[in-house]
Amino acid sequence: MIDRNAKLPEDDRGATVFSVDPLIVKEHYEADYYHSYAQDSEFFRALGRGVLLGSECKRCRVRYATPRAHCMRCGGRTEWFQLPPRGRVHTFTTCYFGSEEFLNETPYNLVMVEFDGVDTLFLGRLVGASTEDIYVGMPVRARFRRLQRFRVTDVYFVPE
Template sequence: MKDTDTAEETSPEPKGVNLFGVDPLIIQDHYEIDYRHSYAQDSPFFVGLSKGDLLGSRCTGCQYMYATPRSHCMECGATTTWEKLPLIGRVHTFTVCYYGGESFLKETPFILVLVEFQNVNTLFLSRLKSIAPEEVHIGLPIRPRFTKAPTFRVTDVWFEPMGST
């Protein structure tokens, strides 16, 4: 670079500027793929959802209870066993989502909650339905609901306020 040259003269054009007088091409292209996967050691959690059970993991060593599946305790390293979670929880915290992935676009805005259960050490992330966002509050008693046609995904469970049908 010569002393008289400036970075502006030698650098490429900034993004968003016409390159050689041509606007950037934008092409819409459909993309689809079949993805085969296994839940492996977490399979009982998803089978449980299909049967209306919410399963967590309890440490065989220190008895720490996880609301989400774990094969080994993150506190002491011991193995865990499956245990049913209570079917009554409370809103620990929540957020209202005004944008979501393709699966949730028709449901926006939707509410995500972290659910706390009695005698469980961790929280469970899920959707909260059948309530207006302005009515949700910390401590609200809620219960899980399960889809009638299981897809073996985490969306097979959601929560609703205790009084809803």
């Protein structure tokens, strides 16, 4: 049976608006989330040692700047290799809105970093440069949080 008068339940709560242009609203979200890094565990453990790891396919030799257990080209198993600590900005964007964790840090810059001898790019934050100072080809180097959180944000980049 179809009920053409059906409605979602509503209450008297509305949104708290902080800005109209761009629109920024307050929304509370909180949950404990347990997850496993499984085959990517070594990548996150290495960040705590100040090491950035990539994955290399032993069959076709494609080198990935991000962790993956199997090659996206041929399906072969990959092995870890250490990425160089220095790279270059391939492209970038400035984020004016972020998740709850990053909302107080907006605006912030994200960069896709290219490394010599690596076939794909690594996404990370660029700290220490304003948007006007960032350019394609800009030399950057990896830095690591002093206190590890076991998140991809444990590594970030700074201008070289």
